[in-house]
Amino acid sequence: xxxxxxxxxxxxxSRCIGCKACQVACKQWNDLEAEHTRxxxxxxxxxxxxxxxxxxxxxxxxxxxxxxxYFDFVRGACMHCTHAPCVASCPTGAMAHREGGVVTVDQxxxxxxxxxxxxxxxxxxxxxxxRGVVQKCTMCYDRIANGDQPACVKACPTDALTFGRYxxxxxxxxxxxxVLQARGYPRASVYGLKELGGxxxxxxxxxxxxxxxxxxxxxEAEKRAMGxxxxxGIAAAVMGMGLKFIVDRREAFKGGRG
Amino acid sequence: xxxxxxxNPMGEEGWGLWVALYFFLxxxxxxxxxxxxLYCSQERVRRAALWAFVGVVxxxxxxxxxxxxxxxxxxxxxxxxxxxxxxxxxxxFLLLSGAGLLWVMARPTSRxxxxxxxxxxxxxxxxxxxxxxxxxxxxxxxxPLLPWLFLASSATAGGALLQLLAxxxxxxxxxxxxxxxxxxxVALHLLWTYPVxxxxxxxxxxxxxxxxxxxxxxxxxxxPLALExxxxxxxxxxxxxxxxxxxxxxxxxxxx
Ligand code: SF4
Ligand code: SF4
Numbered sequence: 071x072x073x074x075x076x077x078x079x080x081x082x083x084s085r086c087i088g089c090k091a092c093q094v095a096c097k098q099w100n101d102l103e104a105e106h107t108r109x110x111x112x113x114x115x116x117x118x119x120x121x122x123x124x125x126x127x128x129x130x131x132x133x134x135x136x137x138x139x140y141f142d143f144v145r146g147a148c149m150h151c152t153h154a155p156c157v158a159s160c161p162t163g164a165m166a167h168r169e170g171g172v173v174t175v176d177q178x179x180x181x182x183x184x185x186x187x188x189x190x191x192x193x194x195x196x197x198x199x200x201r202g203v204v205q206k207c208t209m210c211y212d213r214i215a216n217g218d219q220p221a222c223v224k225a226c227p228t229d230a231l232t233f234g235r236y237x238x239x240x241x242x243x244x245x246x247x248x249v250l251q252a253r254g255y256p257r258a259s260v261y262g263l264k265e266l267g268g269x270x271x272x273x274x275x276x277x278x279x280x281x282x283x284x285x286x287x288x289x290e291a292e293k294r295a296m297g298x299x300x301x302x303g304i305a306a307a308v309m310g311m312g313l314k315f316i317v318d319r320r321e322a323f324k325g326g327r328g
Numbered sequence: 329x330x331x332x333x334x335x336n337p338m339g340e341e342g343w344g345l346w347v348a349l350y351f352f353l354x355x356x357x358x359x360x361x362x363x364x365x366l367y368c369s370q371e372r373v374r375r376a377a378l379w380a381f382v383g384v385v386x387x388x389x390x391x392x393x394x395x396x397x398x399x400x401x402x403x404x405x406x407x408x409x410x411x412x413x414x415x416x417x418x419x420x421f422l423l424l425s426g427a428g429l430l431w432v433m434a435r436p437t438s439r440x441x442x443x444x445x446x447x448x449x450x451x452x453x454x455x456x457x458x459x460x461x462x463x464x465x466x467x468x469x470x471x472p473l474l475p476w477l478f479l480a481s482s483a484t485a486g487g488a489l490l491q492l493l494a495x496x497x498x499x500x501x502x503x504x505x506x507x508x509x510x511x512x513x514v515a516l517h518l519l520w521t522y523p524v525x526x527x528x529x530x531x532x533x534x535x536x537x538x539x540x541x542x543x544x545x546x547x548x549x550x551x552p553l554a555l556e557x558x559x560x561x562x563x564x565x566x567x568x569x570x571x572x573x574x575x576x577x578x579x580x581x582x583x584x
Contacts, residue, residue: 158412196341297461
């Protein structure tokens with residue numbers, strides 16, 4: 071669980087109009103370059119996060135099984151996880167939690183190994199080829215540490231984004247879900263309460279997380295690594311002994327000792 | 329700011345050719361040492377230690393060159409203690425096993441020391457798999473079999489390397505046995521991950537990575553198995569090629 075007083079952002083999908091004001095504000099405040107992209111037939115652009123796109127809206131449209139059309143928007147950016155896989159996988163301590171639970175990368179110590187890029191379940195951290203280090207959302211640490219809101223939150227025209235203390239926003243999110251469920255969204259839920267020890271960015275969704283392309287089963291990197299070591303230990307023991315047995319046995323047979 | 333732009337088929341952000349090559353070098357050299365410790369005479373152990381040392385050192389150089397900031401590589405060792413980071417653990421395994429292998433090479437050592445170094449080398453081989461398992465990529469993390477696959481492949485390739493240098497009947501059986509385990513692991517891993525990593529598995533079977541996958545299956549695995557009886561040398565060379573292709577397609581498929 072994040073600390074009750076940690077910084078947090080609440081994204082409310084039921085209020086979002088998909089206008090990308092947050093996305094543009096992020097680029098402007100953080101001085102991130104525009105990208106050359108191609109029209110891929112959807113509204114999302116750029117299609118995925120990169121070293122110079124830390125926040126990008128994603129769009130999902132289609133027909134529900136009952137024939138109702140849907141058109142959903144969701145924020146794509148770092149979730150500032152409490153048990154962050156990027157932090158766990160970083161070999162230099164460059165990727166770390168700062169005061170207030172925010173995850174940022176220290177660009178003067180990052181060696182550009184890209185472990186964090188592979189570790190993030192939200193594809194939120196990326197390699198900057200020019201600088202040789204990784205880049206990601208900082209929750210506008212330079213702003214919030216000075217009492218301001220993140221640029222994306224400030225720019226949002228519909229109150230779909232709120233910035234505040236974790237405890238307050240968590241309560242707000244749960245209240246909002248109650249309202250939505252009463253209004254005829256039975257699948258409304260808060261995403262990010264349980265994921266990776268609780269994320270500092272919470273989502274209010276009107277539908278199942280998979281409908282928004284959010285990974286449902288995320289696991290801590292430490293647990294995955296432990297599983298890997300366990301598997302490796304068993305593999306080494308079994309194969310080592312198996313080989314020894316086969317080779318020795320065959321040798322013995324040959325020698326006629328059976 | 330120094331970045332070395334080696335051609336990397338995944339783009340600079342991905343883990344590509346250099347990482348695959350490193351996995352191959354460390355895996356093959358390491359496998360040769362592990363096998364020799366378990367099954368060979370003192371003389372051969374020391375020779376195999378040399379190969380493992382070369383693999384570990386060359387591999388480490390490739391790893392450093394692959395970094396976005398190669399000159400900061402010392403941060404890996406001096407930056408602090410991060411046991412939850414498989415990359416950090418691997419760095420120490422490389423360092424310690426390199427020192428251990430030097431020791432084994434330098435002077436006749438007791439069996440105990442050789443086993444201790446073998447343990448470190450096994451950790452190097454295993455960590456390359458755990459590094460992938462600990463990520464958020466389904467092709468790497470969905471099955472627990474990558475460590476099995478990499479260990480089996482290291483044993484096969486290490487055995488093949490020893491065969492190339494000095495063929496031996498026992499080695500032949502070992503290589504064949506491990507190659508069979510390796511083949512089984514590849515098949516099981518693909519079956520296991522298919523439901524969650526369809527794109528990756530299809531890329532291997534019929535997509536852009538098919539050349540590496542089928543190259544491994546046919547050239548690096550099937551033919552050597554068939555040739556094992558008659559052309560030991562050729563079979564060994566092909567097995568080594570296969571071991572590289574295996575690392576290559578596993579590393580790339582995880583990032584499709
Ligand atoms: S969302 Fe990704 S980059 Fe952000 S803290 Fe979590 S693991 Fe790290
Ligand atoms: S790329 Fe940088 S921040 Fe990411 S894991 Fe490596 S050293 Fe840490």
